[in-house]
Amino acid sequence: MKTRDKIVHASLALFNEHGERSITTNHIAAHLGISPGNLYYHFRNKEDIIRSIFNLYQEHLTAGFQPYEDEEVSIDLLMGYFDALFYTLWEFRFMYANLVIILGRDAELNQLYAQTHQTFLQRASQILVKLKQDGVLDIADEEITPLTDTIRMVACFWISNRLTHHADHSQITKTSLYEGLLRVIMIFKAYATPSAKATFLKVEQHYQQLAKQQAQQVA
Numbered sequence: 001m002k003t004r005d006k007i008v009h010a011s012l013a014l015f016n017e018h019g020e021r022s023i024t025t026n027h028i029a030a031h032l033g034i035s036p037g038n039l040y041y042h043f044r045n046k047e048d049i050i051r052s053i054f055n056l057y058q059e060h061l062t063a064g065f066q067p068y069e070d071e072e073v074s075i076d077l078l079m080g081y082f083d084a085l086f087y088t089l090w091e092f093r094f095m096y097a098n099l100v101i102i103l104g105r106d107a108e109l110n111q112l113y114a115q116t117h118q119t120f121l122q123r124a125s126q127i128l129v130k131l132k133q134d135g136v137l138d139i140a141d142e143e144i145t146p147l148t149d150t151i152r153m154v155a156c157f158w159i160s161n162r163l164t165h166h167a168d169h170s171q172i173t174k175t176s177l178y179e180g181l182l183r184v185i186m187i188f189k190a191y192a193t194p195s196a197k198a199t200f201l202k203v204e205q206h207y208q209q210l211a212k213q214q215a216q217q218v219a
Helices: 002-019 026-034 037-042 048-066 076-093 094-095 098-103 109-131 141-166 174-191 197-218
Strands: none
Touching: 002 026, 002 037, 002 048, 002 094, 002 197, 026 037, 026 048, 026 094, 048 076, 048 094, 048 109, 076 094, 076 197, 094 098, 094 174, 098 109, 098 141, 109 141, 141 174, 174 197
């Protein structure tokens, strides 16, 4: 792996573990065993590193939320989307935990974030349209985009909500992320057609079990 890529991945890991605000470029360089000058050869500052991390974030969104074509709707298809959502939230949790502040101090990243999520909104809406066409969701056409945006808001701000309202304000666990994912599934259940309700119940039970297993591992 090239030094630049090592810096990006190491920064992501450190930000997730300790919080972005407590990690400096000197911390990152020391973690990698390189000089600060070597790091600055590749990145001008921490904001520059965060923008490169955001490029990884964009790649995950693009790969994980492609509208399906002629594939039959199945539990595996639905769980593929929910797994992608969980993975994105977990892999970039530092960003979701401090999103307003991170975007507020970097106008370039703020604009990029807005563009990225507009594209995501369109792609996710296409998925919901297809689920309606395939008899999985019962929803009016004019409600699809608002519903998609509501799901996006729940997902994007679940972490900051947990950090604000939970007794332990120090960290986000996989268990707490599964709880957020189950809230998203709850929204889908509310719009499921009678023939699809059993499928969403099975999906819900799957993630409930994963949340329980994760909690037991931590205990």
